[in-house]
Amino acid sequence: MAFAQLLIRLPEWLENHLGKDETVLPDLEDRMRLVIELSRLNIEEKTGGPFAAGVFDNKGRLIAPGVNLVENAACSILHAEIVALSLAQKSLNRFDLGDGGKLKYELVTTTEPCAMCYGAIPWAGISRLVCGARDEDARSIGFDEGPKLKNWIDELQLRGIKVHCDVLRDKAASVLHKYAKSGGTIYNSGSR
Amino acid sequence: MAFAQLLIRLPEWLENHLGKDETVLPDLEDRMRLVIELSRLNIEEKTGGPFAAGVFDNKGRLIAPGVNLVENAACSILHAEIVALSLAQKSLNRFDLGDGGKLKYELVTTTEPCAMCYGAIPWAGISRLVCGARDEDARSIGFDEGPKLKNWIDELQLRGIKVHCDVLRDKAASVLHKYAKSGGTIYNSGSR
Numbered sequence: 001m002a003f004a005q006l007l008i009r010l011p012e013w014l015e016n017h018l019g020k021d022e023t024v025l026p027d028l029e030d031r032m033r034l035v036i037e038l039s040r041l042n043i044e045e046k047t048g049g050p051f052a053a054g055v056f057d058n059k060g061r062l063i064a065p066g067v068n069l070v071e072n073a074a075c076s077i078l079h080a081e082i083v084a085l086s087l088a089q090k091s092l093n094r095f096d097l098g099d100g101g102k103l104k105y106e107l108v109t110t111t112e113p114c115a116m117c118y119g120a121i122p123w124a125g126i127s128r129l130v131c132g133a134r135d136e137d138a139r140s141i142g143f144d145e146g147p148k149l150k151n152w153i154d155e156l157q158l159r160g161i162k163v164h165c166d167v168l169r170d171k172a173a174s175v176l177h178k179y180a181k182s183g184g185t186i187y188n189s190g191s192r
Numbered sequence: 193m194a195f196a197q198l199l200i201r202l203p204e205w206l207e208n209h210l211g212k213d214e215t216v217l218p219d220l221e222d223r224m225r226l227v228i229e230l231s232r233l234n235i236e237e238k239t240g241g242p243f244a245a246g247v248f249d250n251k252g253r254l255i256a257p258g259v260n261l262v263e264n265a266a267c268s269i270l271h272a273e274i275v276a277l278s279l280a281q282k283s284l285n286r287f288d289l290g291d292g293g294k295l296k297y298e299l300v301t302t303t304e305p306c307a308m309c310y311g312a313i314p315w316a317g318i319s320r321l322v323c324g325a326r327d328e329d330a331r332s333i334g335f336d337e338g339p340k341l342k343n344w345i346d347e348l349q350l351r352g353i354k355v356h357c358d359v360l361r362d363k364a365a366s367v368l369h370k371y372a373k374s375g376g377t378i379y380n381s382g383s384r
Contacts, residue, residue: 119307147347155339
């Protein structure tokens, strides 16, 4: 019996938005500003939920962006962080982005990761996680972040992954609130 | 700039192994036996790590199997559970398999889920998780299961997901030990 296959691909508007040249953003807030803009556009273009992310190298070069594709791709796995990590690994042809600690890659995400994306981070080989809005901002519009450790930051740091929170938090959270006001779907892990 | 895309697809041997007809296994141990056999074949065929899973409906019909594809697909996200859940959702064209609790689907996995797959389960809309080998069996051959809640089972049950552990545990664990003895790659979340 033939089973389904799933192609993970970015929406067309996203590559158009970023243009033909490489995206290189040496400033951390600029990197966060970019992913927040992608989260806003993901709502506007009706391609998914109000979340975006990006994997950058240590020069600030964007290896792969990600946006939430859950509804349109009919796949609960395709959170922005998962999309960005998968496509960055595919792009570099390496399941451990850090190559055992030799290389430095960063995941920038508009909202602190849910339980799944959190669990994905240690496997992916990134050196640093940078977050905009907090868990509580996502919860405030009705998203459940899932069963997550209280000391989630410590556990990443124990594994050698730095965590940098609250980068342009208000700007990131404002996209979440805009999504909720516009009546966007709040799909949840407690909905069955 | 054009970014990478990633196609999630099962190895060719897997569809050949299952044959042309639907797989329907009303008995729980038969379902576990099947996924354990897929985990064994995944090593033998050199298509990934010693883990397999499957999403079944409440008649025991296999909607989508999954095997670990991390190394060959160069993607740390592609654990067996993620593959099975993604392809089952794609097959049914629904990001919430349970459709808000109306339908009953089950994830059968050869080893208790790592932190990422654990976090993915509440989003996926399954009603029951069935596990073979334990976390400690995976850890005993050097796999880190990641930063996972101690009361992970309770947290799933709070969300309406039943958890059934230790189904053919010894048989499932024996595949892990075989993999370790054969010198299979133990990729880890603490390796950077």
